[in-house]
Amino acid sequence: MIIKELELHNFRNYKSLNLEFSQSINVIYGKNGYGKTNLLEAMFLCCIGKSFKAIKDEELIQYGENSYKVKIRTGDSLCNSISVYYEKNKSKYIEIDGVYIDKLRMLFGNLIGIMFSPESMRIVTDGPLYRRKLLDIALCQIKKDYYFSLMMYNKFCKEKGILLEQRRSGDDLELEVINEKIAEYGSAIAVDRYEFVKQLNEIAGKYYSFIFDKEESVTMRYYPYIHSLNAAIGEKAAAGDMSEFSVEKVKNAFLEELSDERLKKRERDFGKNLIGIQRDDIGMDLGGNSLRSFGSQGQKRSYAIAIKMAELEVLREKSGRTPVLFLDDVLSELDNTRKSKIVELTKNIQTIYTCTDREMMRPSNTGNIPVNFIDVEKLR
Numbered sequence: 001m002i003i004k005e006l007e008l009h010n011f012r013n014y015k016s017l018n019l020e021f022s023q024s025i026n027v028i029y030g031k032n033g034y035g036k037t038n039l040l041e042a043m044f045l046c047c048i049g050k051s052f053k054a055i056k057d058e059e060l061i062q063y064g065e066n067s068y069k070v071k072i073r074t075g076d077s078l079c080n081s082i083s084v085y086y087e088k089n090k091s092k093y094i095e096i097d098g099v100y101i102d103k104l105r106m107l108f109g110n111l112i113g114i115m116f117s118p119e120s121m122r123i124v125t126d127g128p129l130y131r132r133k134l135l136d137i138a139l140c141q142i143k144k145d146y147y148f149s150l151m152m153y154n155k156f157c158k159e160k161g162i163l164l165e166q167r168r169s170g171d172d173l174e175l176e177v178i179n180e181k182i183a184e185y186g187s188a189i190a191v192d193r194y195e196f197v198k199q200l201n202e203i204a205g206k207y208y209s210f211i212f213d214k215e216e217s218v219t220m221r222y223y224p225y226i227h228s229l230n231a232a233i234g235e236k237a238a239a240g241d242m243s244e245f246s247v248e249k250v251k252n253a254f255l256e257e258l259s260d261e262r263l264k265k266r267e268r269d270f271g272k273n274l275i276g277i278q279r280d281d282i283g284m285d286l287g288g289n290s291l292r293s294f295g296s297q298g299q300k301r302s303y304a305i306a307i308k309m310a311e312l313e314v315l316r317e318k319s320g321r322t323p324v325l326f327l328d329d330v331l332s333e334l335d336n337t338r339k340s341k342i343v344e345l346t347k348n349i350q351t352i353y354t355c356t357d358r359e360m361m362r363p364s365n366t367g368n369i370p371v372n373f374i375d376v377e378k379l380r
């Protein structure tokens with residue numbers, strides 16, 4: 001799957017733009033502030049229906065305008081074009097091959113993308129939010145019901161919060177019904193996340209050694225905020241057991257925890273749902289120590305890239321299609337050997353790089369792979 005063409009109207013700093021891409025390496029280069037990241041943002045928007053950086057769609061509309069439009073054409077017969085249109089104070093309008101889709105989840109999987117931006121380093125350096133975001137963006141794109149479960153889970157957590165605010169004491173049938181729903185959707189999400197992290201871990205370790213060029217091992221493990229599941233994962237890992245968890249089992253264990261009287265009391269005191277997948281994390285370990293606390297810059301960067309390469313491999317395997325890879329500003333952080341390694345890893349994948357200087361991608365890095373250079377300063 002490739003992006004052949006991008007069309008923008010009143011998107012960020014672009015009034016009107018038509019841009020073509022080649023099927024292998026594309027390098028968008030130019031000074032900072034000229035709109036390189038904006039281009040990747042627009043293309044990734046067609047993958048997940050949302051910006052990877054802005055929270056509100058208003059921010060994407062060109063200053064002083066009322067709406068934006070992004071359209072991409074692919075080389076794929078199953079989905080030839082995707083367009084996203086947004087007008088202030090209205091809901092987003094998404095079309096696939098000219099047909100309006102009324103649910104965001106119908107967009108997922110049509111164009112699968114992997115984004116590595118400077119922000120992605122936060123997966124290894126910052127709090128759990130960034131690791132959950134990694135899981136959600138990846139899983140939404142390959143599992144049809146993941147996004148739906150996530151929406152439903154959040155909806156019931158919100159309802160639970162309101163109920164706890166209203167009624168601070170007594171037994172409550174309504175609360176039990178909501179907990180049942182939270183357990184149902186939460187367990188489905190937890191099992192998907194467990195499976196995904198397990199696969200990422202197997203592959204990322206291999207990429208890490210290749211990129212970092214050292215025989216040291218970094219591993220990752222899923223830490224669900226469902227205590228019994230977390231303990232069970234720990235036991236399985238210790239026993240080298242790679243079998244799967246059933247959603248039903250996880251659901252029952254989760255529900256049992258949610259029904260604990262002490263927890264219920266605490267939840268009434270706090271007025272919110274205290275356990276569950278909204279507090280999940282992924283632990284990363286470097287030879288027995290936490291990568292986040294003990295890893296060097298180089299080790300963290302190599303692992304962050306390795307995670308993304310692993311994500312690409314898992315998404316490709318699960319979807320049967322090759323994702324498009326967006327690498328925003330990574331070239332400046334890599335030495336020549338590593339650049340060549342990344343090119344080697346991505347040689348059969350449409351990759352769109354951004355960098356400040358054309359010289360950051362040299363023939364010595366790319367060999368005989370043709371490179372499509374795009375000068376961002378000429379696009380305005």
Ligand SMILES: Nc1ncnc2c1ncn2[C@@H]1O[C@H](COP(=O)(O)OP(=O)(O)O)[C@@H](O)[C@H]1O
Binds near residue numbers: 012030039060063376
């Ligand atoms: N809504 C908007 N309307 C117009 N210009 C915008 C908007 N949002 C951001 N910009 C402009 O986009 C530029 C930043 O683009 P960006 O893609 O981050 O640059 P680069 O990645 O090349 O450094 C800034 O000059 C900023 O003023």
Ligand SMILES: [Mg+2]
Binds near residue numbers: 036037038328329
């Ligand atoms: Mg940028």
